[in-house]
Amino acid sequence: IVLDHRLLQHPEAAPVSSLLYSGFIEHLGRCIYGGVCDDPNEPASKSLLLDQGDYPGGTGKKRLGLRKDVLKVWGKKGDLECPMMRYPGGNFVSNYFWKEAVGPVENRRKRRELAWQTIESNLFGTDEFIDWCRESGCEPYLCVNMGTGSLEDALDWLEYCNGTGDTYWANERRKNTGREEPHNVKLWGLGNEMWGTWQVGHLTADRYAEKARRWGHALKLLDPTIQLVSCGKEGSNDWDREVLQKCLDVIDMHSIHLYSMIGYRDNALAVNYPYEANVFGPAAGERNIQNCKALIDIANVEQCANGKKPRDIKICFDEYNVWDPVVAKPTEGNEQIYTYTDMLGFCAWMNLLVRQSKDCPMACLAQSVNDIAPIICNADGILYQSIYFPFKLFSNYMKDGHVLSMAPFKDVYDGPNHPESTQILGLRPSYIDAVAVAVTGQNKDVSIRISLLNRHPSAQWDAVLDINSIEINDVEIHEIFTENLDSANTWMQPELIKPDVTKLSAKEWNEQGAKR
Ligand code: AHR
Helix, strand or coil: CEECHHHHHCCCCCEECHHHHEEECCCCCCCCECCCECCCCCCCCHHHEECCCECCCCCCCECCCEEHHHHHHHCCCCCCCCCEEEECCCHHHHHCCHHHHCCCHHHCCCEEECCCCEEECCCCCHHHHHHHHHHHCCEEEEECCCCCCCHHHHHHHHHHHHCCCCCHHHHHHHHHHCCCCCCCCCEEEECCCCCCCCCCCCCCHHHHHHHHHHHHHHHHHHCCCCEEEEECCCCCCHHHHHHHHHHCCCCCEEEEEEEECCCCCCCCCCCCCHHHHHHHCCHHHHHHHHHHHHHHHHHHHHHHHCCCCCCCCEEEEEEEEECCCCCCCHHHCCCCCCEHHHHHHHHHHHHHHHHCCCCCCEEEECCCECCCCCEEEECCEEEECCCHHHHHHHHHHCCCEEEECECCCCCECCCCCCCCCCCCCCCCCECEEEEEEEEECCCCCEEEEEEEEECCCCCCCCCECECCCCCCCEEEEEECCCCCCCCECCCCCCCCCCCEEEEEEHHHHHHHHCEC
C-alpha cells in the first residue's frame, strides 16, 4: 500500500462528509412496523419500546412505541453515527398521501399500497418520523410523491413541515404535535425512480424534467432554504443527462441508485459467477458516479452558454447495497441474510463511496432495518448482519478527513461479468481494493484510516504499508475474516462474523505488524 502522504496538507484533497453514512427507511416489509416502531400484529417486548404517549387531540389512543434498540444503532450518537435518514420511500412514495398519516389515530385512513401490494395502516407518518429523528438526532430527508401526488400536496407537506406563520397547515402541525417549532426539513427529493416502469405514475425523462422544474420552482418559492434532489437513474443514463440538463438551475443534488447482485441471475454472462458478480459488481457504481459527474459538467457548459452561472451540483447515492432479490424476495419484505461474500461486496461499496466522496458526498444505505438491511429485529432484540460491521467501521472512522491518493494495485479481475454493468467495458477492478482517509486531530496529530479489502476467493497477500516519512505511534487493526465464504450470522449463530481487534504499539508494529 503506497500512500501519498503529501496530500495530508493538500487543500484539494477530497473531504469525506459524514453524510456518506446516511440511512433510508421505507414502508416496506418490516422496515417501519416491526423495525423502526412496534408492529401491532407482532408486538415487541415492552422493555424494547420507547413510549410515545397519546396522539395529541385524539381520544387517548397511544402512538406506536419506537424501538429503542434500533434508535441506539441508527442514532446520530448511536453505534452507526447516522447523520440523515431518507423517508418514506422508495417505490412506496409514488402513491403516498401524507395527509392520511397525520393527526389522531382514529382519523388515519388505511390504503391499498400499490408498490409492495400491502395494506398501509398509516399509523406511522410524518410526525412519527420526525419524532424518530428527534430521538435519534438524524436529520430528516423527505421524498415527495411525483407519481399520483399533486404539486398542491407537495406544497402543503412542505408548509406542514416548515411553515412558521399563521397558515392552515402550519397550525395543523402545531395541533398534531403539541409543539410550536417546525419540523424544519431541509432536504427534499423530487420523486423516486420515476423512470421505472414499476413506479406508479412513471414518466419519460422529458416529462419528468419538465415536472421537476415546475415543482422545484414552486417549492423553493414557499421555502427558499430547502435543498432539492432530482431523481436520477444509475448516473450514466440518458435519463440522467436530460434531467441534469433541464433541471440544473432548480436542484442542489442529483440522486442515483444502484444495487449490485440484483441482475446477476438474469444475466447470461454473469450467471455462472455469483461470487465475482457480488464482489466486483459495485465497480459499476464507481464508474456511474464518475459518469454522472461528467454529465453535471456537460450540463454546466450548456448553462454557461445560456448566460447562467455554473452550479456546483453534487451527487447523492440515495440507494445502494448488495441485493439478491431471489434470496430476499420483495413479496417477503426483502429480508436478506447477508453472507461473508455479500459483506465483501458491501466493503467494495464502502471503499468506492469514500473514494468518490468529493463528487458524491452523500449516500443512503438502502435500507436500514429488516429489509435488505444491516440489522434484523425480532420481538426480543437485534441480529447484527455481516454488512453491519464494515458499515460501522466506516461510519465511525472514515469521515471528517481527507481521502489520500494511493498507488493502484496491479492484480485485476478481468472476467466477463459485472452485473448491472456488462455494458460498461474495461472496469477491471483490482483484487485488493483499498481507500485511505487522513483525519487531523485537535493537536494536529494525524490519524490515517485504511480500509483494505481482499476480494480474491482464495489468494492471500502480504500488505506492506509504505508511508515513508510518517512516524507511526500506535496502530489498531480491525479484521473481519472467516474461512467459509458462505457463512452468515443467524439467530442460531449470531456472532460468526465480527471484527477481531488488535492494538499494537509503535515498537510492536515495527517488529511484526508492518507485514501482515
Ligand atoms: O429499496 C428497495 C426499492 O428499490 C426501493 O423502494 C426502490 O426505490 C428501489 O427500486
